[in-house]
Amino acid sequence: MEAIQQIIKSTKAYYCLECGKCTSVCPISRREPAYSPRLTVERAMWGEGEELLTDALLWSCLTCQHCSERCPSDVYYAEFIRDLRALARGAGEQGLCSHGEAIQTWMRMMASPDLKQNRLKWLDEDLKVCTLQQALRQAQEGPQDTANSDIVYFVGCLPYYDVLFTKIGAQGVEIAQSAVRVLNRLGIEPIILENERCCGHDLLWEGDVTNFRKLAELNVAMLQATGAKRIITACPECYRTLSVDYPEYVGSLGMEVVHISQLLAERLVGSWKLEVGSWKKVTYQDPCRLGRFMGVYEEPRQVISALGLELVEMNHSGKNALCCGTNCWTNCGAINKQIQVDRLREARATGAELLVTACAKCQIHFKCALDDARLDQEIGIEIRDLVTLVDAALAQEEGGSKA
């Protein structure tokens, strides 16, 4: 099949040396012996590619890129799987999904150009933002009074996740509220799009390229209409998708995309000394999109230190960090749950009382694992998003010395 040959070529799978380092670090292979990244690549090379497309294991990969980090030939395995999934979908495969496909369904519904969402209820009065209308006026008439309105805060799916996951204790719109409050404290009144769409990350990595493109095109048009120069996200997946995948699939945004931890590291470190919480030791979960995909390892750690917290690293951290166990709301089962529990035990073993996350999904997945009361009792670790910690620290500081 020519399309498979093309994927082998574009992801450099033909460089595979059959060493099996990918399989030895793959979190899925550790629990599911039938799954092997090495063998998957081999089978494609042997001409069994078409069988791969109908194999249920095609949907097991977490696309966490742990394998590529170890690969001596730099095979892009995550992209290899992503493109095979697109091919499989094209051939009529449905893929696997969790949550009764509710999440993928709302993502696809967002691909409709006529959608008028009610997604800004979380914007409390104390949060200062610039609406699209204000931004448009600014683009036409030059700068207005509002400060720094050439910055967009791209919220992502937080208002939607809030509906489904706050019941398991995950932070939902709280993360978005904290992000805006922190930006305000830095003198930024970000532009917020009232009809922002899902960035499309999950659809892309599940092989639904058609709907990904639609979402991307809608977002690019709205973002460019603001005339902004910079986009800030508090979600590693939006960060990766907007900065790498949009240019590749629908053309350049012409804007700089940054993850909020990068901005915070730039502005916080050295200038502020913040105190937060009563935790003595904390540990940090590197999200795969922020770490291995985008190379942002240091900034979140700098922010944690600036918060006056002692960071203790897990056995697997940085480039070697273990995935939170699930990706793109696909294929969540006993194996994924086990990966989450293993990771949480590793976090607890550091002696940390708090696990800091920088990705809403990592938090949702861990909180879901801890929804089991016995495990929660055994592991007993708090989980908070980095931005909400910074927000809490700034609130404490308020009234004290002004930054």
Place this chain on the structure above:
Amino acid sequence: MAETEPRVVVFTCNWSAYGALETAGSQRLAYPANVRPIRVICLGRLHPGLILKAFELGADGVLLLGCPPGECYYEFGNERAEELFKETRAIAHLLGIEDERLMLDWVGAGEGEAFVQKVTEFYRQATCWRDL
């Protein structure tokens, strides 16, 4: 040709609402042809994904019809239905789908007339949303 008639999906539970539908049938009571009943064993078996899917596929309104309070065949299935209904409505609201386009109601197994009246009224309202 543009479709002018609204499309309405009615999820009925097997025991009460579908019973009511059958009763209506045996009594030769008519309801609009564009009302599409989908029988599930219990409304508690639904999921936000299934309801959203109906909207994704072009439903103008989705009505969930189950057992009257306290009379669920499975004791608490209709309580589960209420939980997932609220969750789905919250998501639908974010997507800009008006609250009244997703409703939860109940009807007893023998109440053929009530069934017809409820779905016809819902259908009539759906006609108004279509005109908006």
